[in-house]
Amino acid sequence: MARELYELVGADPERRFSPYCWRARMALAHKGLDAEAVPWRFTETERLAFANHDKVPVLVDGDTAVADSWEIATYLDRTYPDRPSLFGGAEAAIRFIAAWTDQTVNPALVRLIVSDIEPLLDPGARTYFRTSREARFGATLEQVTAGREERLPEFRRLLAPLRSTLRAQPFLGGATPDYADYAVFGSFQWARAVSPLPLLAADDPVRDWRERVLDLFDGLARKNPGFES
Amino acid sequence: MARELYELVGADPERRFSPYCWRARMALAHKGLDAEAVPWRFTETERLAFANHDKVPVLVDGDTAVADSWEIATYLDRTYPDRPSLFGGAEAAIRFIAAWTDQTVNPALVRLIVSDIEPLLDPGARTYFRTSREARFGATLEQVTAGREERLPEFRRLLAPLRSTLRAQPFLGGATPDYADYAVFGSFQWARAVSPLPLLAADDPVRDWRERVLDLFDGLARKNPGFES
Incomplete structure (x- = not known):
């Protein structure tokens, strides 16, 4: 099967x-x-x-x-224990990194990009998306992302622990990537798939890391339709 | 030696x-x-x-x-590789957790407790402490912590990834503590040593975890002079 x-x-x-x-x-x-x-x-x-x-x-x-x-x-x-490990001995610590992404990065990120999503959806999904998200935010999608360029510095500051970690090592997994990298990368790939907003400054180590993850597995994530920012 | x-x-x-x-x-x-x-x-x-x-x-x-x-x-x-490991296979991920503590928790925490520190210092250290910290913050120590009770909810929200991780496992290290726990605990122990401010709500899983760490090694950290909050 x-x-x-x-x-x-x-x-x-x-x-x-x-x-x-x-x-x-x-x-x-x-x-x-x-x-x-x-x-x-x-x-x-x-x-x-x-x-x-x-x-x-x-x-x-x-x-x-x-x-x-x-x-x-x-x-x-x-x-599949005989294949490359996703967690190594770090499952407990990676749970924290995934939780940080869920609770710190994603709530800030959605407020930067949510209005870019609707036009990319199948027409049948658009009403659901707009209605459910506007109820969640108590505002229109356009109101949620209004002034987003001015909020970019604040978003980038949230990434400080990611940035300093990636100054010390090429991946969150260390010399090679592991599930910690994929947990955080998913959010940048979400943004890349839907939004032209340049989330990361050109000289940001986080951006260099994102490029490295985009290159993994023969550019698997890079092949996804998205915006190059 | x-x-x-x-x-x-x-x-x-x-x-x-x-x-x-x-x-x-x-x-x-x-x-x-x-x-x-x-x-x-x-x-x-x-x-x-x-x-x-x-x-x-x-x-x-x-x-x-x-x-x-x-x-x-x-x-x-x-x-000392034959003694219990501090990092296990998780050094790369724990680096992130230490960085999160340094860059997210500590900058918020110091703004809640810095004015409690000076009276506990040796008289010879007080002028240095006040002068250097007031220069850093561009405000008096008392101005920095003014209204701190109102800022507690914001501080507690910062701990969301810690909280949800500790809902899933007793320590950041998993079933037993490792250096991730000590990296984060150090900040709570700092606060406990100097400030009567009740940082954590009574029903906060983070508080239960702090108590577990205070109990480790025959109550090593609990024996330190501090405030019970």
């Missing part, structure tokens, strides 16, 4: 833009495992009922369905 | 309050290594000249002097 990864896409089924799906996709590549891409769009929750879940990523691996990017990554290391 | 750790203290030589010295002291305890406490006070830079450094912690281990808490921790794991 083929391995499949359900991934959030826009109107273009090649435009994968979920940070969490990118974590799973990069984790699979790190393990050297293929997985057929199954395009999934907002509102298609019934298509995930088989996994008892309503969000992507969902990995189907033979008879096993695994939902949630963290669960997928730990499943892969557990199930 | 005895092992010695130079540690920042107040007027009371038992009141150790440097977050970075606490990282080193907890690291030594984790390795099961004794080190005589050498009290050091602000302005005594010439006493550290032998280590080519001007700040504590400085570890003297036989003929070797090691300055900087990160250097001390990595030195200990390298030099």
